[in-house]
Amino acid sequence: MKAHPVTIVWFRHDLRLDDNPALLAAAARGVIVPLFIFAPAEESPWEPGAASRWWLHHSLEKLAAALEKSGTPLLLRHGPSLDALQKIAQQCDATHVVWNRRYEPAVIKRDTLIKQTLLASGLICESFNGGLLFEPTQVATKEGKPYQVFTPFWRTLLKCDEPAEPFPKPKTLSAPAALAAAHKKNPTLDALGLLPNPDWAGRMRSIWRPGEVGAAARLAAFVQKPLFAYGNERDRPDREGTSSLSPHLHFGELSPRRIWHAVREQVGGKPAAQITGDAEVYLRELGWREFANHLLYHFPHTAAAPLRADYARFPWVNDPVGLRAWQRGRMGFPIVDAGMRQLWSLGWMHNRVRMIVASFLVKDLRVSWLEGARWFWDTLVDADLAANTLGWQWAAGCGADAAPYFRIFNPTSQGKKFDPHGEYVRQWVPELTKLSAADIHAPAESLPQTLAAAGIELGQDYPEPIVDHAVARQRALESLKCVSNGKRS
Numbered sequence: 227m228k229a230h231p232v233t234i235v236w237f238r239h240d241l242r243l244d245d246n247p248a249l250l251a252a253a254a255r256g257v258i259v260p261l262f263i264f265a266p267a268e269e270s271p272w273e274p275g276a277a278s279r280w281w282l283h284h285s286l287e288k289l290a291a292a293l294e295k296s297g298t299p300l301l302l303r304h305g306p307s308l309d310a311l312q313k314i315a316q317q318c319d320a321t322h323v324v325w326n327r328r329y330e331p332a333v334i335k336r337d338t339l340i341k342q343t344l345l346a347s348g349l350i351c352e353s354f355n356g357g358l359l360f361e362p363t364q365v366a367t368k369e370g371k372p373y374q375v376f377t378p379f380w381r382t383l384l385k386c387d388e389p390a391e392p393f394p395k396p397k398t399l400s401a402p403a404a405l406a407a408a409h410k411k412n413p414t415l416d417a418l419g420l421l422p423n424p425d426w427a428g429r430m431r432s433i434w435r436p437g438e439v440g441a442a443a444r445l446a447a448f449v450q451k452p453l454f455a456y457g458n459e460r461d462r463p464d465r466e467g468t469s470s471l472s473p474h475l476h477f478g479e480l481s482p483r484r485i486w487h488a489v490r491e492q493v494g495g496k497p498a499a500q501i502t503g504d505a506e507v508y509l510r511e512l513g514w515r516e517f518a519n520h521l522l523y524h525f526p527h528t529a530a531a532p533l534r535a536d537y538a539r540f541p542w543v544n545d546p547v548g549l550r551a552w553q554r555g556r557m558g559f560p561i562v563d564a565g566m567r568q569l570w571s572l573g574w575m576h577n578r579v580r581m582i583v584a585s586f587l588v589k590d591l592r593v594s595w596l597e598g599a600r601w602f603w604d605t606l607v608d609a610d611l612a613a614n615t616l617g618w619q620w621a622a623g624c625g626a627d628a629a630p631y632f633r634i635f636n637p638t639s640q641g642k643k644f645d646p647h648g649e650y651v652r653q654w655v656p657e658l659t660k661l662s663a664a665d666i667h668a669p670a671e672s673l674p675q676t677l678a679a680a681g682i683e684l685g686q687d688y689p690e691p692i693v694d695h696a697v698a699r700q701r702a703l704e705s706l707k708c709v710s711n712g713k714r715s
């Protein structure tokens with residue numbers, strides 16, 4: 227080993243200085259070379275979508291500024307990742323390369339190859355868990371097998387040792403002399419081409435604050451108040467009852483350990499297994515995130531194919547017109563349209579509404595869950611392969627812990643139940659603003675004079691329902707009989 231260790235810190239989905247195990251290990255050893263490589267093709271077919279790229283641009287900007295403040299500029303490079311790592315290692319005379327692990331199948335494959343090649347060239351490589359509470363292999367059945375149902379997974383997770391306390395930022399960071407020369411070769415952030423052209427991100431800019439500081443502020447605000455009403459409010463899209471931390475978590479601007487312990491602290495520091503009420507409900511959601519990663523890690527084929535193999539026989543319908551109308555929020559079902567328009571505008575949609583719109587696409591239109599997953603992938607700022615795959619296969623009934631095949635959301639009653647005053651619909655479907663709470667979720671069932679008084683001509687100002695839900699439900703049940711006898715396999 228060379229006398230003065232120089233460690234490349236390969237930033238990926240860990241765009242933070244706080245509680246970053248790879249960065250800490252590197253800083254403790256000596257000088258560091260922080261590096262981000264943009265290599266979307268290596269994640270194919272799930273290279274970052276348009277909304278994710280927008281987020282990434284701003285998150286990198288913030289990370290670069292934070293590192294710069296500590297005296298270590300961030301190197302930016304285009305892929306291929308292996309080439310970039312080898313070149314930087316040579317230029318900076320690096321001895322070590324460290325990173326925090328990711329669990330998407332294409333990324334695991336790439337990282338394994340990179341690790342083997344770098345090790346063979348004499349570099350020391352180390353990877354860390356910086357993105358999950360537990361490694362996907364740490365929670366297992368008594369037989370050492372992966373779980374496919376959430377509740378037993380969660381029970382076992384709670385029996386594990388409490389996740390380690392988060393580490394603070396490294397006190398000092400220092401860079402090797404050669405970093406300055408390498409930094410001069412940086413492409414500008416704009417040259418990565420992450421921002422949309424034309425610029426459609428105005429609404430996103432107004433509500434999101436990508437980066438570590440924005441993430442910490444959102445967490446602090448959430449645990450102060452909304453956390454204590456989370457159990458009741460989390461299903462209400464008309465309220466700000468959830469944490470909206472998902473994009474920060476996806477890009478690793480905040481560690482799940484930091485959230486876990488912040489929540490525990492708010493309820494007196496009890497062990498998680500003893501926590502009840504709102505805080506327990508919230509920790510359980512972090513448990514779903516762990517479960518999603520556990521599934522994707524153990525069943526990597528599920529990013530493209532149903533976990534339940536019998537569903538490969540489902541007679542999906544090729545309906546480009548229906549799919550387009552769904553994407554645009556023009557289904558004639560207000561809660562569905564509101565959700566799809568919220569997604570288009572903010573790059574985010576409330577979880578309850580994600581379930582409703584997903585059910586509508588796969589059950590009422592019988593369009594494949596993969597079409598929905600792809601659209602979410604491009605439009606969500608929190609697009610995450612593990613959570614997206616789990617969510618879509620849950621809705622389609624073809625994944626682990628899926629909704630039973632006969633559970634087909636009725637979009638009208640879901641709207642009435644979870645948006646009882648119609649406020650969410652009014653916000654996103656302004657053409658229905660003048661309808662009362664009683665009418666707003668089913669304009670097609672409203673009296674002609676009610677519609678006239680609200681200034682709505684159906685088919686003109688707002689679409690007629692694209693399907694008769696009762697008929698569509700029956701058709702879906704018939705199709706589902708082809709693949710399943712209704713029992714869990």
Ligand SMILES: Cc1cc2nc3c(=O)[nH]c(=O)nc-3n(C[C@H](O)[C@H](O)[C@H](O)COP(=O)(O)OP(=O)(O)OC[C@H]3O[C@@H](n4cnc5c(N)ncnc54)[C@H](O)[C@@H]3O)c2cc1C
Nearest residue numbers: 468469470471472511515577580584608609610613614617
């Ligand atoms: C069809 C469908 C697709 C989805 N796609 C994604 C996706 O691409 N990325 C994504 O992060 N979430 C996805 N989800 C899960 C969930 O909708 C979002 O995590 C949640 O709405 C984010 O808002 P929040 O941060 O306010 O959540 P909160 O309610 O505050 O939950 C806290 C955190 O727990 C995690 N979480 C919550 N619910 C889930 C879940 N069901 N599965 C996995 N993790 C969860 C998220 O990291 C979230 O930030 C999807 C759900 C469905 C039904």
